Amino acid sequence: MKRPKFFYLIAGFFILAIFLAGCAGQKGNEQGKSAGHPNVLKANWQDVLSQAKGQTVNIYLYGGSESTNNYIDNWVAPRLKKQFGVQLNRVPVNDTKDIINKLVSEKQAGKKDGSIDVMWINGENFLMSKKNNLLWDSFSPKLPNVKKYVNQNSPAIKNDFGEPTQGVEAPWSQAQFVFTYDSNKVKHPPKSAEALKQWVKQHPGKFTYPAPPDFTGSAFIRNMLYETTGGYKQYLKPLDKQTGLDNIVKALWNYLNAIEPYLWRKGETYPESASKLDQLYASGAVWLTMGYDPAHAANEVKDGRFPKSTRTFVLKDGTLSNTSYLSIPFNSPHKAAAMVAINFMLSPKAQIAKSDPENWGALMAIDPNKLSSKGQKQLNAIDRGKATLPSKVLANHRVPEIPAGYVDYLEKGWMEHVAKH
Amino acid sequence: MRRIGHFMHAAVTIILLIAIAIPFIPLFFSSFSHGWRWPEVIPHAFSLRAWVYVFSGNSGTWEAVWTSLEIAFIVTLINLLLALPAANVLGRLRFRGKWLIEGLIYAPIIIPAFISVMGMYISFIRLGLTDSVTGVIVAHIIPTLPYMVRALIVSYSTLGFQWEEQGQMLGASGFQRFCYIVMPHLMPGIVAGASLSILVSLSQYLVTFLVGGGQVMTLPLILFPFISGGDPAIGSAYTLIFAGMAAFALFLMDFLLKRYYGKKVTVHL
Amino acid sequence: MWPNIKPYIYVLPTAGVLLILFVGGLIEGLIQSLGYFPAAGQYGFSLDYYRQLLSSSDFWDSLILTFRIALLSSLSAGVLGMFVSVCLFMLKRPGSGRKNQIWQRFFQLPLIVPHLVWAYLMVLLFTQSGWLSRILASLGWIHHINDFPVLVNDSFGGDIIFTYAWKEAPFIALMIYPVLLRIHGSWFEASRVFGANRWSFFREILLPLLMPTWISSSFIVFAFTFSAFEVPFLLGVTYPRMLPVLSYNLYTSGGLEARPEALAVNVILAVIVSILGVAAYRLSQRWSMDEQGGW
Numbered sequence: 006m007k008r009p010k011f012f013y014l015i016a017g018f019f020i021l022a023i024f025l026a027g028c029a030g031q032k033g034n035e036q037g038k039s040a041g042h043p044n045v046l047k048a049n050w051q052d053v054l055s056q057a058k059g060q061t062v063n064i065y066l067y068g069g070s071e072s073t074n075n076y077i078d079n080w081v082a083p084r085l086k087k088q089f090g091v092q093l094n095r096v097p098v099n100d101t102k103d104i105i106n107k108l109v110s111e112k113q114a115g116k117k118d119g120s121i122d123v124m125w126i127n128g129e130n131f132l133m134s135k136k137n138n139l140l141w142d143s144f145s146p147k148l149p150n151v152k153k154y155v156n157q158n159s160p161a162i163k164n165d166f167g168e169p170t171q172g173v174e175a176p177w178s179q180a181q182f183v184f185t186y187d188s189n190k191v192k193h194p195p196k197s198a199e200a201l202k203q204w205v206k207q208h209p210g211k212f213t214y215p216a217p218p219d220f221t222g223s224a225f226i227r228n229m230l231y232e233t234t235g236g237y238k239q240y241l242k243p244l245d246k247q248t249g250l251d252n253i254v255k256a257l258w259n260y261l262n263a264i265e266p267y268l269w270r271k272g273e274t275y276p277e278s279a280s281k282l283d284q285l286y287a288s289g290a291v292w293l294t295m296g297y298d299p300a301h302a303a304n305e306v307k308d309g310r311f312p313k314s315t316r317t318f319v320l321k322d323g324t325l326s327n328t329s330y331l332s333i334p335f336n337s338p339h340k341a342a343a344m345v346a347i348n349f350m351l352s353p354k355a356q357i358a359k360s361d362p363e364n365w366g367a368l369m370a371i372d373p374n375k376l377s378s379k380g381q382k383q384l385n386a387i388d389r390g391k392a393t394l395p396s397k398v399l400a401n402h403r404v405p406e407i408p409a410g411y412v413d414y415l416e417k418g419w420m421e422h423v424a425k426h
Numbered sequence: 427m428r429r430i431g432h433f434m435h436a437a438v439t440i441i442l443l444i445a446i447a448i449p450f451i452p453l454f455f456s457s458f459s460h461g462w463r464w465p466e467v468i469p470h471a472f473s474l475r476a477w478v479y480v481f482s483g484n485s486g487t488w489e490a491v492w493t494s495l496e497i498a499f500i501v502t503l504i505n506l507l508l509a510l511p512a513a514n515v516l517g518r519l520r521f522r523g524k525w526l527i528e529g530l531i532y533a534p535i536i537i538p539a540f541i542s543v544m545g546m547y548i549s550f551i552r553l554g555l556t557d558s559v560t561g562v563i564v565a566h567i568i569p570t571l572p573y574m575v576r577a578l579i580v581s582y583s584t585l586g587f588q589w590e591e592q593g594q595m596l597g598a599s600g601f602q603r604f605c606y607i608v609m610p611h612l613m614p615g616i617v618a619g620a621s622l623s624i625l626v627s628l629s630q631y632l633v634t635f636l637v638g639g640g641q642v643m644t645l646p647l648i649l650f651p652f653i654s655g656g657d658p659a660i661g662s663a664y665t666l667i668f669a670g671m672a673a674f675a676l677f678l679m680d681f682l683l684k685r686y687y688g689k690k691v692t693v694h695l
Numbered sequence: 696m697w698p699n700i701k702p703y704i705y706v707l708p709t710a711g712v713l714l715i716l717f718v719g720g721l722i723e724g725l726i727q728s729l730g731y732f733p734a735a736g737q738y739g740f741s742l743d744y745y746r747q748l749l750s751s752s753d754f755w756d757s758l759i760l761t762f763r764i765a766l767l768s769s770l771s772a773g774v775l776g777m778f779v780s781v782c783l784f785m786l787k788r789p790g791s792g793r794k795n796q797i798w799q800r801f802f803q804l805p806l807i808v809p810h811l812v813w814a815y816l817m818v819l820l821f822t823q824s825g826w827l828s829r830i831l832a833s834l835g836w837i838h839h840i841n842d843f844p845v846l847v848n849d850s851f852g853g854d855i856i857f858t859y860a861w862k863e864a865p866f867i868a869l870m871i872y873p874v875l876l877r878i879h880g881s882w883f884e885a886s887r888v889f890g891a892n893r894w895s896f897f898r899e900i901l902l903p904l905l906m907p908t909w910i911s912s913s914f915i916v917f918a919f920t921f922s923a924f925e926v927p928f929l930l931g932v933t934y935p936r937m938l939p940v941l942s943y944n945l946y947t948s949g950g951l952e953a954r955p956e957a958l959a960v961n962v963i964l965a966v967i968v969s970i971l972g973v974a975a976y977r978l979s980q981r982w983s984m985d986e987q988g989g990w
Contacts, residue, residue: 065640068648069656071479078484095486096640099651106947107639113951114551120641133950270841280655284824288464288840309461309471438782445861446804449816452826456819464824464840465832512709515702527706534717536918536972538939541961542717544946545724568716575709629809631925632943646811646925653815654929661815669812676807 045340046142050149053341058090060342065104066125068097072304076365080358085349091342096121101130108139108334119336122343127329128166131174132409134332141333143172144344150351151175154371160405161328162370167241167408174330175347176370178359181399182224182324185286185294185302185392189314194293196321198232198260205267211292213269213276213285216424217416221279224297226257226419227407228325233260236322237404244410254415258422265423275424287311297325299399300366303390307362315392323404328370353380361387368399457662476659480667486643487664491671494644497559497634498627498675501566502620505574508567509619513575517582531575539569540632550637557641565637566627573622581615617683624675628668645671721965728958732951744955745963754960756935761921764852764937768859769917775860776867777909781901783868784875785893805865813862814926817854821846847930854930855920855937863916870912871905878904907979914975918968938964 045053068074074095082093098104104124111119126134134140145151155176156162162176163169186194195204205212215222231237233256244250265272269291276282279296286294287310296302305311331350333343349355353376356369366389373384373396384396407415456462460473480487515521516528534542543550543565555561585608593603631646638647645668652661730741748754805813820826828843837843847854878901886896927937936944938960945957 063641067651069651069654071657071660074485075479079482082484096643097648097651098640099654100947102947103635104640109951110547111551111556114548116551116556120557120639137950274845278655281823284464284822285840288824290840308475310463434782438779442779443801446801449813449820449861452819453816455826465829467826467829467833508708508712511705515705519702521702524702527710530710530713530718532976533969533972534713536915536922536968537717537721537965538922538924539717540924540939540943541724541922541965542720544720544942544961545722545727545958546716546720549719549723564716567712568720571709571713625807625809629811629925631811632928646809649811650929653811653818658819662819665812665815669808672809672812673807 045344046144046147048341050147053344054089056341057339057345060339061092061094062122062339062342062346063094063096063120064123064125064346065096065098065121067101068095068099072362072365073367076359080364081350081355084355085346089345089349091345093346101126105130105133105137105139108134108336109137111336112137112139117336118338119334120338121334122337122339123331123333123346125177125329126174126332127327128406129409129412131165131170131330131332132168134334135168135173139334140173141335141337141340144333144340144347145170145172145175148175148344148348148351150348150353150371154351154353154356154375156372156375159372161326161403164405165328165330166406166412167243167410170330174332175351176328177331177347177350178329178370179326179368180297180329181299181319181326181368181403182228182295182297183299183302183317183319183394183399184324185296185311185315185317187286187292187312187314188316189312190292194316194318196318198229198320202260202264205264208292209267210269210271212264212267213272213282213291214295215279215282216275216277217419219278221282221295221297222275223412223416224325225295226261226415227412228320228404229260230254230257230407230415231325231404232320232322233257237407240407240411241405243408244414250414254418258418261419261423283310297327299368300362300389300393303362303392304366306390306392311392317392317394319394319399319402321402323402325406326399326403327406353377357383357387360384362389362393366393368396453662453665456658457660457666459659473659476657476663479660480663486648487645487667490643490645490648491667493559493642494628494646494671495675497563497566497642497644498624499679501563501570501627502574502623502679504563504567505571505623506616506620508571509574509578513578513582513615516575517579518585518587531572533572534568535572535576539565539630540636542568543633543636547636556637557639559638559642561637562634562642562644565633566630569630569633570623570626573626574619577615577619577622578612581612585611613683617680620679620683621676624679625672628672628675721962724958725962728955728962730955732955737955744959748956748959748963753935753941757938757941760850760852760935761938764855764927765917765921767852768856768863768920769913771856771860772863772916773867773909773913775864776912777871777905779864780868780872780875781897781905784872784878785897803865803869805862806869808862810858810862810923811925811929814854814858814929817858817861818847818930821854821857823847850935852927852931852937855927858926858930859916859920863920867909867912867916871908874905874908875901911975911979914971914978918971918975921971922964922968 045056048056064077066073066077074097077093077095082095085091085093101124104121104126108119108121146157151157161179165174184194195201201212214225217223217226230240234253239253240247268275269285276285279294282291282294283296283305285291287305294302299317302311302315302317306313306315331347333340333347337343351371353371356371357376357380358364359367360369369384373381376384389395455469457476458472458474459469460471460475462469479485512527512531516524516531547556550556550561550565555564589607589611590603593607598606628644629646630644631650634642634644635647638644640647645664649661649664649668652658652664728744730737730739730743818825822828823840823843823845825843825847828837828840831837831843832840846857882900886900922939924939924943927940928943931937931940935941942957942960942964945953945960
């Protein structure tokens, strides 16, 4: 009987060890409350710069786009290093949600020295970060370039999907929903929901949209909500303060169901992502596609996937636009360097370079009107490709995003009223 | 009859060849393609864009390959050291509670490691194991160690005791017996176990991602955003590199072990 | 006394590491799934999360999907693997050992290729705009991209099944090939004398011999496909999701509230595959007492 006893002893010992380790770890982190760096925010900019020198900034962002990666790696990083002595290390992620999740766990475990210094977020992820107190502090108004070049009063900047940013994130980029068409096949692109309805009836099978909750498909139905229910203004208040919403939104479901029989495959199925829809468009199966990036079509033409006759258009009453932001998490170990990096990325040079399709081609978040005349000239000289609309046209046809709470409501509603219909 | 056999053999071989080789063709095309539209079977234009990106200094490809291999080899070495004594007794002795140990060792083969890692994630953070290569190595031990033990058990069970006893009688020390008798006999098992251990470690996505927190970039982590809806050409290039890296790692390990021990075996046995 | 504890000392490193890392993780997960979650300020134990889970249709849809995909994957991998190895065995010709070795290496290729790579190969081959569809179109068999059936990212899970069948068939073949090698060539000659053809030789002699190893290795494939994450994460649809992906999505949905639920999914997953694993082990034991045992 000696052997089994010995064996169980060992097993018991290890299980005990696990619990002890767990408990010890727990105690260890009760101590030492927020060791934040409030002094960084109070310091003058020169001090921030000197603190930042020699630090490495880990920037976490979506890693599946070659142009974004190239811009960060080959344009921003070397200049930041040379001018400010700050090393920028790009960390690619598959989904921004993963970053938030990591921070939630670290917050929970009381980890004070994290690894994320800067992250690229907006919308739902911002809401989630705010709810869970994952963001550092109101740093954005302290940045020289924000003070100088950002229109901080614009509602599109002040609110992130309806949620006040309160300076805990700094605007970095903008995106706008555009429709893409082949000018050889479509002479008069439909620029309103009503026109689109007529168009699909005349061209059955040549239009469809990605099934929500795909990001692009979801944006399409939001845009159609504005179109069919009389504009965006009524949705500015949060979802829980809205009354009779089900009734208002009925118009949208009716519209989508009315066009369904004329969609690709008679609406029996929808492409499940924007890239699938793009493939259908590239192969000529449908004649229109859409995306939340005004320069996307031009890039696809450049890479040979879309036909050369591809063009984009926006709706008469405007298409959705959103701003995306850079933010600093609560446990960033290099907050000064993170501020320097973000400030640099908001400089006119960096923003103009970002809007050049040669580097990336994303819209600026700083106000073009605040640029020097030289900067404005540079901006106008950028060749965006024939498929991209001029900035002015885009800017004049822009409506804000709906508060984040609605997004889920609409996606579920689409499933209920359109997909299962 | 004989000719039919011949024919069947050729047919089966060709079918298998096709089944294994054909999926790689579109991958190859895709990585070199410049706008590959349906219904072109072969892209109408080729470009090195994806490969240029993948090999450009800033994309982090080489660092990721190096990190992946480093982790895989260290994990395998640790596994080998842990598994040798265990396999020694599990392969050759009967003792009480053995089935329990065997169950414990085989369980991680079918219960995926992410279940354990998610469970103890908070503890990992508290112990400072997240965001570090050390942590990832520790986490990779869970799914890989069982394969190593398993492979070594098979080798040990065919070894028996008589060879070592003979060596002892001839005056060989414990260390000599291990080097010249046990090791050569275990070599096929070590190669098999190490191959599996390396492969499984290289393929980890979720576990590496959770524990590494973006600070430990292995190839699957860089690859994933590209193949799940990102740029298909770059995704294809990375996928080819990933497959190549796995094959290379196995070849290297096989070569090194056999090279090193091959000599000794011929001299001493 | 000393020799008696020798085995335990020897297994201690391996068993200890696995106890702490593997079992420790399972236990911590189990405790949290029961609602004991100090980090989120929850100290009570309850079965609420399991109740919540078992009453949600998401969970049941996922479970059914996971079962179906795992079953079809392991069945197709099993049949394919058995077919390949029996074919190779029956058609094996004596001699040219070196050449045989090279061939064997080649057929092990799918084993070497990581799952993610294999899954992406399936995407490129079988999407509507994939290579197969292109080939059919250039042959004139289909005229429209939409004529090609939706095989990738479909709710049936066809692509996941394809991936696993392709990837795991060599594994099954590898498992049963050693058993086949022990069958002497002369058996076939002998059976021919008694008038057996290839088919009856297979049915009467090979099949019963292979059955234990085949069943236990198919069970392992089943358990593996049931609980693997990467492939369904890449290939799956948004709804319903396979259990590991459901767990991951719950885990990363952002709020702490959903975490215990994710861990409850994990616990259920672990219990199911453990039962499968024990079944596989029992089967391989009962069928072949003196077999070296397939794995």
